[in-house]
Amino acid sequence: MKILVVGGGGREHAIIKKIKENPQVEQIFALPGNGGIAQDATCVAIGAKEIDKITAFAVENGIDYAVVAPDDPLVLGCVDALEEKGIPCFGPHANAAIIEGSKVFSKNLMKKYGIPTAAYEVFDDCDKALAYLETAPIPTVIKADGLALGKGVIIAMTREEAKAAVVSMMQDKQFGASGDHVVVEEFLTGPEVSVLSFTDGKVVIPMVSSMDHKRAGDNDTGLNTGGMGTVAPNPYYTDAIAEECMNSIFLPTIEAMNAEGRTFKGCLYFGLMLTDKGPKVIEYNCRFGDPETQVVLPLLESDLLTVMQATTNGTLAETPVKFSDGSACCVIMASKGYPQAYDKGFEISIPAAVAPHVYVAGAELKGETLCTSGGRVLGVTATAATLADAIDKAYGLTAQVQFDNAYYRRDIGAKALKAKG
DSSP states (O other), X not given: OEEEEEEOSHHHHHHHXXXXXXXXXXXXXXXXXXXXXXXXXXXXXXXXXXXXHHHHHHHHTTOSEEEEXXXXXXXXXHHHHHHHTTOOEESXXXXXXXXXXXXXXXXXXXXXXXXXXXXXXXXXXXXXXXXXXXXXXXXXXXXXXXXOTTOOEEEESSHHHHHHHHIIIIISOTTGGGXXXXXXXXXXXXXXXXXEEEEOSSOEEEOOOBEEOOEEEGGXXXXXXXXXXXXXXXXXXXXXXXXXXXXXXXXXXXXXXXHTTOOOOEEEEEEEEEETTEEEEEEEESSOOTTTHHXXXXXXXXXXXXXXXXXXXXXXXXXXXXXOSSEEEEEEEEETTTTSOOOOOOBOBOOTTTGGGXXXXXXXXXXXXXXXXXXXXXXXXXXXXXXXXXXXXXXXXXXTOBOTTEEOOSOTTHHHHHHHO
16 A cells, blocks of 8 residues: 655654554655655655645555645645545544634534534724733733644733734734634643544544643743643543543534534544543544554554544444553754744764664754754654553653754653553
């Protein structure tokens, strides 16, 4: 089989490494891929949003199955375009990907179908939003409606911060058209949990839960990032909570999308807050999370490609999906200065024994040399029988990887260990 994976980050590298385990896979193409992915797939310089070029490449190269991993091409209809050419895909159609593409849509969906989430108001006028914030409860959460590279959510601890966030999104267009509408949302408290799930539009099979670490600095200080590390499973996500989420959130979401004529197939990501009033949805993503994928897929014992094909074919109920009982930890090695300005172009040294544990996100090849090219450069992942051992192992591996200007948090998993007692 010839497989096409759209995207070029650490998430895509994790997907590609897992798909490679299937003996039927002859060749994997990554569009555009990156310097590290080039070790595991044939990288082609076509951008993830160049839908026409992706489709033409897939047809010309006889692709048997395509995996569209990032949010942008899903929202832009990449799956629709490929399927029109007869190429089966993993991922939702554009009309279902809107569950991530528009926060206004997803909030209204949850309200309509009684899916627990934070109270909210929607604004398309900056002055009206600012007037509302004069009396709104503080802290509050300000969200740009559209996609914003994971950075379109501001937790405002003061009224001034809330107003500044609205102005930056709606008036200064920090996120372009994504800020034409904003959601002002109730601030929830409690442990956060990420649950990725496979779905064929009929059944939902949750993957191992995980805990992301969004802040740039230790002890959850500094700016929000795309994620500085993850652990799995999340100790706060008990069997009882998992059952409650299945009944009150997961299945109702799939049923709601079906009722709206927007059947969702692929990976649906549930960002949850475990509040004192029960689990509530913070956000949906229409694809695998990054870096959650880098801890979830190493724990998957079933064949990933087979499971993906089952979501496409509607046969997920008959397909075994088994995860290890162990734990995983991923430490993100970033460029110092991320998520703001940072230098790049530094040579990366990864010992051969460590390479199988490394997912490359922001790196390019200069000749034969792998060099930094992004803010989040690598994810170093380890699995073990216990969470404590997985964390120790991940940091031991991370210490062996070298590049100038490297930065990583030293406390990934510490909160999870504390929760486990």
